[in-house]
Amino acid sequence: MTKQEALFNYCLRLADTSLILAQRNAEWCGHGPFLEEDLALTNLSLDLIGQANSIYQYAAQVEGKARNEDDLAYHRSEREFLNTLIAEQSNGDYAKTILRQFFCDTFDFYFYAELVKSKDETLSAIAEKSIKEITYHLRHTSSWVERLGDGTEESHTRMQDALNEIWRFTGEMFEMNEVDTILIKEGIAVDLNSIKSKWESKSKEILDRATIKIPANAFMQRGSREAKHTEHLGFILAEMQSLPRALPDAKW
Amino acid sequence: MDANFEAKLARNENIEPKDWMPDIYRKHLIRQVSQHAHSEIIGMLPEGNWITRAPSLRAKMVLIAKVQDEGGHGLYLYTAAESLNISREELLEQLHTGKAKYSSIFNYPTLTWADIGAIGWLVDGAAIMNQVMLQRTSYGPYARAMVRICKEESFHQRQGYEITCKLAAGTKEQKEMAQDALNRFWWPTLMMFGPPDAASSNSENAIKWKIKRESNDQLRQRFVNQTVPQAELIGLTIPDKNLEWNEAKKGYDFSDPDWKEFNNVIHGNGPCNRERLGARVKAHENGRWVREAAIAYAEKRKQKAAAYQ
Ligand SMILES: [Fe+2]
Ligand SMILES: [Fe+2]
Numbered sequence: 001m002t003k004q005e006a007l008f009n010y011c012l013r014l015a016d017t018s019l020i021l022a023q024r025n026a027e028w029c030g031h032g033p034f035l036e037e038d039l040a041l042t043n044l045s046l047d048l049i050g051q052a053n054s055i056y057q058y059a060a061q062v063e064g065k066a067r068n069e070d071d072l073a074y075h076r077s078e079r080e081f082l083n084t085l086i087a088e089q090s091n092g093d094y095a096k097t098i099l100r101q102f103f104c105d106t107f108d109f110y111f112y113a114e115l116v117k118s119k120d121e122t123l124s125a126i127a128e129k130s131i132k133e134i135t136y137h138l139r140h141t142s143s144w145v146e147r148l149g150d151g152t153e154e155s156h157t158r159m160q161d162a163l164n165e166i167w168r169f170t171g172e173m174f175e176m177n178e179v180d181t182i183l184i185k186e187g188i189a190v191d192l193n194s195i196k197s198k199w200e201s202k203s204k205e206i207l208d209r210a211t212i213k214i215p216a217n218a219f220m221q222r223g224s225r226e227a228k229h230t231e232h233l234g235f236i237l238a239e240m241q242s243l244p245r246a247l248p249d250a251k252w
Numbered sequence: 253m254d255a256n257f258e259a260k261l262a263r264n265e266n267i268e269p270k271d272w273m274p275d276i277y278r279k280h281l282i283r284q285v286s287q288h289a290h291s292e293i294i295g296m297l298p299e300g301n302w303i304t305r306a307p308s309l310r311a312k313m314v315l316i317a318k319v320q321d322e323g324g325h326g327l328y329l330y331t332a333a334e335s336l337n338i339s340r341e342e343l344l345e346q347l348h349t350g351k352a353k354y355s356s357i358f359n360y361p362t363l364t365w366a367d368i369g370a371i372g373w374l375v376d377g378a379a380i381m382n383q384v385m386l387q388r389t390s391y392g393p394y395a396r397a398m399v400r401i402c403k404e405e406s407f408h409q410r411q412g413y414e415i416t417c418k419l420a421a422g423t424k425e426q427k428e429m430a431q432d433a434l435n436r437f438w439w440p441t442l443m444m445f446g447p448p449d450a451a452s453s454n455s456e457n458a459i460k461w462k463i464k465r466e467s468n469d470q471l472r473q474r475f476v477n478q479t480v481p482q483a484e485l486i487g488l489t490i491p492d493k494n495l496e497w498n499e500a501k502k503g504y505d506f507s508d509p510d511w512k513e514f515n516n517v518i519h520g521n522g523p524c525n526r527e528r529l530g531a532r533v534k535a536h537e538n539g540r541w542v543r544e545a546a547i548a549y550a551e552k553r554k555q556k557a558a559a560y561q
Contacts, residue, residue, distance in 0.1 A: 030293075042323065
């Protein structure tokens with residue numbers, strides 16, 4: 001694998017994750033538990049698509065094959081998407097959506113703080129811009145995890161159920177492969193080992209405050225680094241890509 | 253007191269929440285402002301329907317931002333309504349039980365991507381006609397909310413027209429999609445201005461109290477005059493055989509929309525009435541435990557804080 005191929009793959013991993021997560025959150029638009037929260041989640045979704053858009057643009061440039069950001073988002077299949085498994089999980093109830101977003105925000109918070117130091121100027125600049133948004137997202141989702149976990153009996157049960165359900169998808173966020181090895185050597189990529197313990201202690205801190213417990217001996221699912229997904233992704237893409245695929249000659 | 257109210261209106265001064273106002277004025281405003289707020293919130297649904305399928309990343313971002321703006325308009329307007337001494341919970345209750353109305357346009361389905369263009373272009377365009385006038389409405393909080401809202405609505409109108417332009421200049425399928433959307437949304441948009449002046453029961457008082465400053469028919473005429481050239485410019489046809497320029501009145505003659513259909517939609521029989529209201533009720537019900545949890549959590553914090561003192 002060349003450095004260029006690794007960088008392209010790395011960009012897709014980041015952009016796909018942001019886009020798929022945004023797509024999931026956007027499903028709530030107009031259906032949130034109350035208006036202010038509806039708007040907060042919609043806003044979060046918008047920020048994530050913005051991030052994805054910038055990174056896809058860079059990926060297209062790195063690839064150098066005259067594809068643009070929309071080609072990358074709309075004309076790749078489920079066996080080419082590299083988003084994390086947690087991003088594609090179904091929304092479930094509000095507890096599950098918030099917890100999923102919290103885990104991703106916590107990851108992004110530490111990840112992008114490191115990526116700012118990347119020797120790749122474009123990635124560093126994108127990280128710099130994203131970190132402000134992510135800081136706000138994390139504040140929002142962590143306060144809701146706490147509120148719902150330590151709210152009523154019902155909300156507590158729902159939050160614990162959500163944790164039992166999605167904890168198993170958190171492990172692979174830190175998985176590294178040849179792509180990381182190549183790019184870490186170049187000073188471009190973030191060593192995910194270096195942020196794992198920060199992610200763990202932040203997660204524990206908030207889950208403790210939310211009075212919910214991490215399931216013991218949970219088996220961690222994996223696969224997204226090889227574009228092996230859960231069954232959800234195919235449906236997300238079928239919906240998202242339907243129009244550009246139906247009318248491939250059209251410009252939008 | 254009553255004289256004071258009349259005098260303020262006569263001087264074109266705003267009525268503020270603390271001012272005395274006749275009960276019937278207050279009631280009229282609650283009805284109108286909350287109906288407007290509900291329309292913004294229900295209006296999120298037909299457009300939200302296309303967020304996950306928007307055909308480019310840029311289109312997706314523009315649409316999300318638009319729908320988010322509409323939700324923001326709902327917030328300002330609920331706040332303005334609340335200043336008339338009614339709670340958000342009551343207002344929502346009125347919506348959910350069908351007591352309060354919302355704009356009938358949102359009871360039509362968004363079937364294709366071109367509908368997103370048509371809604372921005374036509375529906376936001378029609379809304380602006382009303383809202384520009386409402387910036388000078390006599391109730392202060394409503395007027396101020398409208399100033400903020402109007403800026404964003406004209407942005408939406410341009411974005412919607414831009415989508416439609418792109419489609420009209422696109423492939424055969426895209427052009428057909430744009431024309432079809434215009435065909436379906438034209439008449440419901442004309443209905444947005446309300447029944448003809450002769451048949452409108454609320455119009456007269458609203459104009460007397462300077463809540464409204466132009467009649468339904470005047471606004472409708474202005475909208476047609478503005479929109480026809482925009483359609484012609486991009487090669488789309490307004491679906492009205494009787495549409496014709498009338499030099500004497502410096503405006504277009506056009507057909508009456510089907511007011512029977514209008515009444516049907518208003519009385520719950522539009523294509524999506526059940527879906528729209530159903531979605532709102534469901535969201536509210538599904539969100540109950542979240543709202544309760546937030547209250548319970550805040551209560552616990554308060555007690556803990558008190559225990560430390
Ligand atoms: Fe609006
Ligand atoms: Fe609008």
